[in-house]
Amino acid sequence: MHLNATGGRPLAIAAGVSFALAGAKLALGLLSGSLTLLASAADSFADAAMSTLNAWGYRWARSPADADHPFGHGKLEGVLSVGQGMLLLGILASLVVGSLLGLAEARPLPKVDLAVAGLVGGALVSALLTFSLHKASQQDDSLLIQADAAHYRLDFLSALVAVTGLLAAGYFSLPWLDPLLCLVLAGIMVPDCLRLLRQGGAILLDEALPDEEQARVREVLDHLDLSFHGLRTRRSGPLSFVEVHVTLNPNTPLGDAHQLVQAIAADLREVISGEARVLVHPDAAGFADSIDEALEEEPHAH
Numbered sequence: 258m259h260l261n262a263t264g265g266r267p268l269a270i271a272a273g274v275s276f277a278l279a280g281a282k283l284a285l286g287l288l289s290g291s292l293t294l295l296a297s298a299a300d301s302f303a304d305a306a307m308s309t310l311n312a313w314g315y316r317w318a319r320s321p322a323d324a325d326h327p328f329g330h331g332k333l334e335g336v337l338s339v340g341q342g343m344l345l346l347g348i349l350a351s352l353v354v355g356s357l358l359g360l361a362e363a364r365p366l367p368k369v370d371l372a373v374a375g376l377v378g379g380a381l382v383s384a385l386l387t388f389s390l391h392k393a394s395q396q397d398d399s400l401l402i403q404a405d406a407a408h409y410r411l412d413f414l415s416a417l418v419a420v421t422g423l424l425a426a427g428y429f430s431l432p433w434l435d436p437l438l439c440l441v442l443a444g445i446m447v448p449d450c451l452r453l454l455r456q457g458g459a460i461l462l463d464e465a466l467p468d469e470e471q472a473r474v475r476e477v478l479d480h481l482d483l484s485f486h487g488l489r490t491r492r493s494g495p496l497s498f499v500e501v502h503v504t505l506n507p508n509t510p511l512g513d514a515h516q517l518v519q520a521i522a523a524d525l526r527e528v529i530s531g532e533a534r535v536l537v538h539p540d541a542a543g544f545a546d547s548i549d550e551a552l553e554e555e556p557h558a559h
């Protein structure tokens with residue numbers, strides 16, 4: 258199965274642009290002495306590194322299943338998402354320490370004009386990257402593209418907050434406002450890190466598909482003149498997996514049973530977002546059925 262891989266190009270472009278932006282922010286941050294701009298530069302370097310990893314992981318996660326990976330490579334998206342969340346948390350911790358030291362040392366007021374110029378330029382670039390990646394995510398429901406778009410959207414919003422604060426610090430001569438803003442920006446980024454950890458962990462731990470998708474699956478099954486049980490769903494990167502057991506008359510010819518479960522599987526694939534692998538297992542009524550583990554749900558009978 259060859260999966261849609263149109264999102265690789267936007268991720269690669271985002272990585273190249275972010276490296277250039279991070280270098281510019283670092284230079285201006287050192288020249289201006291602004292901790293806020295240096296924090297933004299560190300975030301941009303992290304974004305560039307993550308976009309590079311995402312571009313590689315995006316393509317690898319969509320490579321066809323092989324003998325060593327019969328279920329595909331989709332869980333790589335979960336691994337990278339968790340890794341990005343942990344990396345960002347580490348960066349945030351270093352920013353918090355630097356900001357607290359800046360407050361304790363009473364750093365002088367930075368060169369506001371240079372710092373603001375760097376942040377405004379970065380905000381414009383982040384806005385363009387956010388738009389590009391959001392558009393790509395509408396065509397490809399990839400956690401990696403969504404994560405990248407979230408990073409750059411956060412960069413844009415953070416830059417607006419930082420510009421406002423730096424202008425206020427320069428106008429009112431409040432040098433402590435710069436490291437304080439760095440702390441605020443770190444706090445703004447925490448929920449995004451936790452979201453990445455949560456979504457990546459959901460893939461790695463085989464969490465069930467979202468409630469709305471499960472509801473659509475059950476709606477299809479409820480319309481069958483058959484009982485079903487053992488419904489299991491999960492997502493692995495770009496692929497969704499659905500497994501369900503349906504109970505048939507034990508006298509149903511094998512060919513008819515095969516055609517029936519294939520038709521049910523096709524109907525289920527129609528209501529699942531993106532690519533899906535669906536396994537409908539026929540059980541004979543009146544015969545014991547052993548599945549790996551009984552789920553906490555009652556069998557659905559008609």
